[in-house]
Amino acid sequence: MRKELCSSPHSTWSRRNLRSRDGLRHAPYSSSYPDFLRPKRNTWTLPKVGLDRGASRLFWVIAIFIGLSPFLASPSNEDQGKGVQYDYDADIAPILDQYCVKCHGPDEQKSRYRLDTYERLLTPGSSDGQPIIPYSPMESPLLEYLLMPGDDEYHMPPEDEDQPNAEDIIKIARWIYYGATNKTAVAATLALEELLDKNQLVALKELRENGGIIQKLGKSKASLLVDLQQFSGSNLNQLTKLPSIEELRITGLGISSGELEIVQSLSSLKLLDGRNSNADDEWIVHINQLGSLEYLNLFGTQLTDTGLNDLNLPVLKKLYVGDTRVTQQGIEQFKHGFPEIEIYGSVDLKAVLQITEDAKSNSTTFNPENPAD
Template sequence: MHEYNPPSQARRRSKFAKTGLLSLPIAVYLTLLLLPAETATQSAVLVFLGRFHPLILHFPIVLILLTTAFVLLGRLNPLFEKPIIIRSLFGSTVFFTLVAILAGYLLYISDAYSGALARNHFYGALLTGGAITVCFLLYEWAKSKNKANGPVFFSFLALTNLSLAYTSHMGGSLTHGEDYLSEPLAGIFPAEIEQKDPEEMLLYADIVATVLESKCVNCHNENKSKGDLLLDSYEALLSEGKSGKQAVVPGNPDESELMVRVRLPEGHDDRMPPEGKPGLTAEEHELLALWIANGADPQVKKGEVDDANMQASLEQMMPAILRAQYKILEDKAAFEAAQQALETIATGQGVSIAPDKQMNNKYFGLKMKFPPAPFGTEQLKAYTAYFPYFSKVSLASTDIVDDDLFYLGKMTELRELVLQKTALTGEGLPYLKDLPHLETLNLSFTPLEDAHLLHLLSYQNLKKVYLFGTPLKQEIVEAFRKHKPDIAVIMEEGPYY
């Protein structure tokens, strides 16, 4: 015979089961809170699991907002008070929040995240998860007592949503930069930086040059003259390149190479800007053409322009020009702050930090001084917060090992990497395969193993690799050349930069 349980006893057991089940996420969050925040591991499995975090996190965000909406609607209108729906939403929310936080923690400890933004994002997630779990417990307690949800419940619900907003902001800032939300507002609040009266702005120096700086100068400057075209100064615009053509021919936009290039159809090799980069707007096209047609005077001010069409274009462009000027000044300030911080870190490390002229001084180069000082994992990790600022790195004759390529793989703007005379076997080369701009890799005088050379086959943009003094078999090198003819294999020591 089955033992008879009175309904009250069954409900009591169900209540205890729910309480115990909901205590589990809170116990997990407290455990994560007490674990060292800067724990680090390089397990490929943990990296794989952690990278599900960006896919999962949208579920708890939507569910928290949906649960809040149903609870509030039920408070305002009894027709929306549907406990079975709200319980289902709460249960799903608590589950997906727990899964998202666990995946986020694995990503945090395994994918080289560090710094205040990452920590604040992590702690905000723990607070959000804990608060929504307490909400569910309070909701169940109120229903078991046939009571309405009280102020404590709604306080935790408000805390959940506030914490969710903060955590989401930290996550967005971590992914896209700290100014991700504020950047579009720069043009609305231009008073935060010094701005000229628009009528006093010089047409070239303040407006045309801003357009060129934003869209063109990165590829057309004294250090990187793409297509033999210099656009970084007024004098350069009027100078003839090796082709004998001028970027700007005052009074004649049709003969000006600048206008010829921007008018080329999409997909043309010489079109400016190239495919994948933001092109000029219709107003910017018209402004450049009219400025050149009217003599390309560097001294004329906006308020002195008589041409009605040019004035109309200028008025439409001014908000965008102000935003671009703000961004240029903001980037300059951030670059100067980064340079000061990098130079402080480099002090005593035997490392030289300098702006990369080939990248128009928008990124930095790092190289060892001579004679090289000890430089290994800990010294490299000291630059973690500034990895996106490096375009050129030379770590020749250092203590760098294959595992350290995991960190170098975070330098997303890296173009040139020198690792000659290190102990690399090539086992860590897969860490660099997703670098979108890496063009030159120097592995001369390393104990590179034959099998690991094949990792370079998956590199996105590699154009040149130095392999002099490595123990690679000649047939392996030839097979590599055959399969990757677009990568120049150079059997020379190569420069140290």
């Protein structure tokens, strides 16, 4: 018996006997498997399948290795760490995004199992069975389902969907064999100084000595917050040496065109706070290069309707343009083009005063039992 991660035809994980449909008994695990596909204990078994079902999983895996043998110098246990090692973010996530997240992601969660983040990938779905066993690829249900024959009802992805190729599956197997690691998750547990190399530490020291505040966004995150509101340095060149800056606060600063080039190079940036800075319409061409930006605050700047009209950020969620030269008409036009973005302009004080006067003239407004329409 074994725990299995069910694929698309099933609603839950389940246990099932490893006999094939033709009733043949299990074959013992083959010692001919390469090292990194061997389980820790020689107890895992494969079902034999009838000839009408095609090649068994054993034959299928061997075929993969024959085809990819130039790339698969499998290390022994003593040589672990010397072979090709893969990382979740760089190598595994793109494969899962392409073939698995459609049915196991934010929109749909078959078996209540998701593969769209590292943490969720390692978390059981409907069953309490662990989907991935680090260092043991062939004891990991996720890999089992990828290796099953395409016409097996437990095969994942479903037979009528696009399938990962042999090299993709080998990457996943090797990744599990070397511990199913995620460099970002490991880095998130380190203190800021431990995250940085020698050159980055020099940059950190210089920025801090000139009034900059640099810290991790949280204990469980490796990304950085950089606050330069009190910055007194001559330039922002050191920013380019720091990794994964997600939040940058430059409130009240006068930024040169050269420094704007530095800001636009921060590809991880999700929040840019430029309140009361010298931001104007010329900033927009640089800000538009920040493809990950979700929050933009240009309150109290010289932005006009022209700059607002030129703004084009694919994942922007919130935009603040109060106390600028942007008009209400410009805001309405922007809303029409980007209805999904929350945009906040200047408060209309006359309108607020009028609402207050209207409220005073209608005492029912202040009666919670009989609120005014």
